[in-house]
Amino acid sequence: MPAISFQSVSKTFQTARGPFQALDGVSFDIQQGEFFALLGPNGAGKTTLISILAGLAQATSGAVLVQGVNVATQSAQARRLLGVVPQELVFDPFFNVREALQFQSGYFGVKHNDDWIDELLHCLGLSDKASHNMRQLSGGMKRRMLVAQALVHKPPVIVLDEPTAGVDVELRQTLWQFIARLNREGSTVLLTTHYLEEAEALCGRIAMLKNGKVVALDATCELLNAASSNVLRFKLDAELPPALAAKARVTGRIVQFPANDALEIERYLAAVREAGLHAEDVEIRKADLEDVFLDVMHRNEEVKV
16 A cells, blocks of 8 residues: 555646646655655645645545545544645744644644654754744744654654755754654655755655646656766856757856767867867766756656646
8 A cells, every 4th residue: 555645636726817727637656665755846736736635735636545545535534644844934932842742742632752752852953942932943943843743743654845945954964864764664755855966865766747747757766867877067157159058057157068978078068169168177977866857847848837
């Protein structure tokens, strides 16, 4: 039985401009114990899909199951199986950190779990904030609290929706060490993130959404193996000619070209020289998940919103 099963999930919103289809027949399963990434550009449908999974929105058609439990028709049972860390910083200003976790436990009928609460506080670096009012916490500490609240009832399925957006490196490392441990112990993890290096390092399989449709779904290693074998990377102090720029990924001064072999690398460098430009800090590297992601998105540009 899959930990999560999306079965032909579609969602249409009624807007002032008419109906907008946010999800279009999304189908895939996440197996028990997987660390799975759901990736896509803004507006791809990731948050809508997570909202349906969490019971915060209802699919127009299709079904979502959590360990065989239908989230629409068996919502209370499904919620107990899920720990969802949302994007938004939502907190109750009337409780301190420990009280908030005890109160959250009560939502799920969990009592006498002080040892687990202590472990959560320790593993997420919140022990010294246990008696602090929620209003006194920094943004990063509030983000840690969202994780603790999602895990306080020990759910078998953990959903992380952009959990490290706008947070410091220390929190990212602390969070991933703890979540990776829970995954090793059997928890299923579904992650959405714009930090593609996190998805590449942590996730065994990846689904990519664009315009509400799944446009790629495979093991991380297979997606990487299918990419261009190398990437030519260098720095420029001037703009590339339009014909070259159309083939490149440019970030500030950094220019990157997909390159399958040495001949293709030399052709790019020769074209740069012929344009009267000087490439600095030239290097060749293996393609990473960001290269794969951009390639998949560009290959599906013809898909209409």
